Amino acid sequence: MDFKTWQHVFKLDPAKQITDEHLDRICKSRTDAILIGGSDHVTLENILHLTERLHQYTLPVVLEVSIIDSVIPGFDYYFIPTVLNSDNPQWIKGLHHEAIREYGEILDWDELVPEGYCILNAECKAAKLTQAQTNLTTEDVIAYARLAEHFFRLPIFYLEYSGMFGDMELVKKVKNVLTETRLFYGGGIDSATTAKKAAAIADTVVVGNVIYENIEKAIETVQAVAETAD
Ligand SMILES: CC(C)=CCC/C(C)=C/CC/C(C)=C/CC/C(C)=C/CC/C(C)=C/CC/C(C)=C/CC/C(C)=C/COP(=O)(O)OP(=O)(O)O
Ligand SMILES: O=P(O)(O)OC[C@@H](O)CO
Ligand SMILES: [Mg+2]
Secondary structure, three states: OOOOHOOOOEEEEOOOEEEEEEEEEEEEOOOOOEEOOOOOOOOOOHHHHHHHOOOOOOEEEEOOOHHHHHHOOOOOEEEEEEEEEOOOHHHHHHHHHHHHHHHHOOOOOOEEEEEEEEEEOOOOHHHHHEEOOOOHHHHHHHHHHHHHHHOOOEEEEEEOOOOOOOOOOHHHHHHHHHHEEEEEEEEEOOOHHHHHHHHOOEEEEEEOOHHHHHHHEEEEEEHHHHHHOO
């Protein structure tokens, strides 16, 4: 189990309701992993509840940390976002500093995977929360990708369009400048067609909202990515 081989992941929002039947279909879909994450209404209780329901399945489960008080043991990885295009240092390194002050002695660093986010949909909750500067040129975004790979040496650069399908020309240009850092793409994948477009470029595609809007379409994205990715 290595996140560097993942091509498709489902992102489950602990603040949203999902039936046992739909959760079962997601977990048996042959996706590579489940990412648990959201940008608001995330609590220890709703993470615990969702995690307990996932125990019966064998696929990797990752907690994408957005609130330090909601971190619990037992995940395969902890993905730690840093929002590179935020104007507020709190979301780049401030909360991280606080968390490491508190847990630094007991952290298993091998389980922590930092993600360099570049949030490009100004309307999404994560952009508003983190005061992301989304009005960026192609050159700006490419520079963030290079910053992630060559300066901060982050294992993941995450182009986040949460809630809308992004500019695939831009995603391609970003992919072309990355060699070691893995490119995650997320946002607006709502069908086999959009999944194929994103998977033809990004290393890993993340599928979120459609799980709650149209489970059939969500499931179709898994096969679509498998057929497209190398
Ligand atoms: C006991 C034990 C196991 C201890 C381990 C402790 C541990 C793992 C500590 C972690 C150390 C550490 C460095 C933590 C960082 C803490 C932290 C809070 C960092 C800030 C993270 C951050 C920048 C969050 C901002 C929001 C964000 C980017 C969230 C990512 C997910 C995301 C974008 C979801 C989409 O949100 P959604 O709600 O779906 O939005 P839409 O509705 O618009 O789609
Ligand atoms: O919810 P969607 O738009 O699929 O985006 C997935 C993910 O990138 C959200 O963090
Ligand atoms: Mg969402």
